[in-house]
Amino acid sequence: xxxxxxxxxxxxxxxxxxxxxxxxxxxxxxxxxxxxxxxxxxxxxxxxxxxxxxxxxxxxxxxxxxxxxxxxxxxxxxxxxxxxxxxxxxxxxxxxxxxxxxxxxxxxxxxxxxxxxxxxxxxxxxxxxxxxxxxxxxxxxxxxxxxxxxxxxxxxxxxxxxxxxxxxxxxxxxxxxxxxxxxxxxxxxxxxxxxxxxxxxxxxxxxxxxxxxxxxxxxxxxxxxxxxxxxxxxxxxxxxxxxxxxxxxxxxxxxxxxxxxxxxxxxxxxxxxxxxxxxxxxxxxxxxxxxxxxxxxxxxxxxxxxxxxxxxxxxxxxxxxxxxxxxxxxxxxxxxxxxxxxxxxxxxxxxxxxxxxxxxxxxxxxxxxxxxxxxxxxxxxxxxxxxxxxxxxxxxxxxxxxxxxxxxxxxxxxxxxxxxxxxxxxxxxxxxxxxxxxxxxxxxxxxxxxxxxxxxxxxxx
RNA sequence: GUGGUUUUAGCUCAGUUGGUUAGAGCGCCUGAUUGUGGUUCAGGAGGUCGUGGGUUCGAGCCCCAUAUUCCACCCCA
Numbered sequence: 001x002x003x004x005x006x007x008x009x010x011x012x013x014x015x016x017x018x019x020x021x022x023x024x025x026x027x028x029x030x031x032x033x034x035x036x037x038x039x040x041x042x043x044x045x046x047x048x049x050x051x052x053x054x055x056x057x058x059x060x061x062x063x064x065x066x067x068x069x070x071x072x073x074x075x076x077x078x079x080x081x082x083x084x085x086x087x088x089x090x091x092x093x094x095x096x097x098x099x100x101x102x103x104x105x106x107x108x109x110x111x112x113x114x115x116x117x118x119x120x121x122x123x124x125x126x127x128x129x130x131x132x133x134x135x136x137x138x139x140x141x142x143x144x145x146x147x148x149x150x151x152x153x154x155x156x157x158x159x160x161x162x163x164x165x166x167x168x169x170x171x172x173x174x175x176x177x178x179x180x181x182x183x184x185x186x187x188x189x190x191x192x193x194x195x196x197x198x199x200x201x202x203x204x205x206x207x208x209x210x211x212x213x214x215x216x217x218x219x220x221x222x223x224x225x226x227x228x229x230x231x232x233x234x235x236x237x238x239x240x241x242x243x244x245x246x247x248x249x250x251x252x253x254x255x256x257x258x259x260x261x262x263x264x265x266x267x268x269x270x271x272x273x274x275x276x277x278x279x280x281x282x283x284x285x286x287x288x289x290x291x292x293x294x295x296x297x298x299x300x301x302x303x304x305x306x307x308x309x310x311x312x313x314x315x316x317x318x319x320x321x322x323x324x325x326x327x328x329x330x331x332x333x334x335x336x337x338x339x340x341x342x343x344x345x346x347x348x349x350x351x352x353x354x355x356x357x358x359x360x361x362x363x364x365x366x367x368x369x370x371x372x373x374x375x376x377x378x379x380x381x382x383x384x385x386x387x388x389x390x391x392x393x394x395x396x397x398x399x400x401x402x403x404x405x406x407x408x409x410x411x412x413x414x415x416x417x418x419x420x421x422x423x424x425x426x427x428x429x430x431x432x433x434x435x436x437x438x439x440x441x442x443x444x445x446x447x448x449x450x451x452x453x454x455x456x457x458x459x460x461x
Numbered sequence: 462g463u464g465g466u467u468u469u470a471g472c473u474c475a476g477u478u479g480g481u482u483a484g485a486g487c488g489c490c491u492g493a494u495u496g497u498g499g500u501u502c503a504g505g506a507g508g509u510c511g512u513g514g515g516u517u518c519g520a521g522c523c524c525c526a527u528a529u530u531c532c533a534c535c536c537c538a
Contacts, residue, residue, distance in 0.1 A: 060462095413497085
């Protein structure tokens with residue numbers, strides 16, 4: 001086994017030139033919309049202190065954090081610990097802080113919260129930031145799920161206005177439309193409504209179990225949800241009360257009316273309804289058309305523990321794929337880092353899933369693989385010498401140009417231009433050098449014409 | 462973390478009950494065309510059959526382990 005076949009770690013990928021063009025198209029589109037709504041870009045390190053990340057994503061989440069092994073003699077450190085404290089027992093739990101104190105970023109929201117706390121004195125609130133960087137999860141890969149993937153987050157901290165939530169809907173709407181998606185659903189819900197429902201049933205402590213179960217309605221159906229609710233500690237009486245809420249039908253206004261009646265006894269539930277109404281009201285004033293793909297979905301829960309108000313999730317209906325975006329309001333995210341009373345709200349686009357969707361729907365624009373405008377052929381040393389100042393002039397005028405780097409066969413040089421999708425090839429042989437009229441070939445039509453340097457620059461600019 | 466699945470040429474895939482020298486299409490290289498790509502024609506190179514063990518006279522094919530791919534569950538973008 002001297003020579004291993006090279007490979008990349010499970011769930012990671014290389015991105016070749018064509019893929020990068022397409023990925024940047026996605027990033028640039030999303031970025032331009034973020035900027036349009038007043039969000040500024042930041043970046044944070046790929047790794048964070050492990051203590052920054054642990055405990056923020058729940059037990060399931062913590063397991064998926066990629067931990068970085070300490071450098072140096074960690075085994076010696078472990079033994080030193082044991083000598084110092086007799087009570088120190090070797091176990092996965094006790095050894096972890098000795099073996100690892102850094103970890104790869106799991107999402108962009110928690111590092112952002114850390115950033116806000118560390119930079120609170122330089123930041124003027126409300127602070128609107130966006131961030132596009134990879135995150136890592138030690139998950140088992142499958143369709144649309146990678147161990148390294150990019151998130152595109154926009155978050156605002158220090159503003160409790162529901163205008164932010166309304167604008168998030170518009171950002172989703174605009175960015176996804178720009179990318180060519182037509183049939184997608186922006187689902188919206190409110191944690192307070194879910195809390196209200198749990199209160200009415202009289203099981204507020206089981207709210208997480210309730211939401212996890214009803215979130216699966218699309219997947220496992222009503223019977224499955226009811227079965228899971230029973231397993232999670234609800235009685236059949238509770239389920240009787242829940243059923244009409246889960247099966248809520250109609251358009252957004254109708255759903256709101258029905259919910260209002262159900263949630264009348266709970267102040268928190270009513271507050272949730274009011275928030276949704278306010279967001280819809282903002283949206284009605286902020287957009288020219290009604291937004292047909294915004295849908296109030298009471299079964300939308302999302303896993304993350306820290307959402308307290310609005311919850312978003314975006315799904316495409318054109319391809320079978322998990323959610324391509326999500327987000328929500330979290331009242332006290334920075335509290336875990338010691339800065340209390342700062343509210344935040346944010347959304348995320350899953351760039352890799354969006355890529356897979358656009359790829360499957362063949363929605364990537366065609367022209368994008370053309371980069372170099374003109375290739376100058378290389379006949380021999382004399383021609384190369386003649387070509388260099390010309391190459392310089394082309395680039396000076398902003399024309400993307402290449403000189404073939406060796407005097408290879410013209411056939412090969414033409415094939416190179418063809419494979420790279422270069423639209424023009426300039427042929428400079430002894431004839432052209434003498435006359436000063438150079439042969440420009442249009443690769444698409446196959447036509448050739450003789451042009452002077454000035455004419456070339458004019459034509460290629 | 463649980464259950465299943467995939468892996469054969471650069472790519473997409475054939476390969477019979479275990480039997481000589483493992484095939485195709487596309488791509489690549491060379492030539493027809495020493496100054497012309499994408500079309501055509503002729504020729505050519507390229508394979509530790511994912512990896513490591515085992516069974517067998519003999520393994521791409523059977524068994525074990527491991528990696529990887531994809532899928533479902535959990536959870537999530």
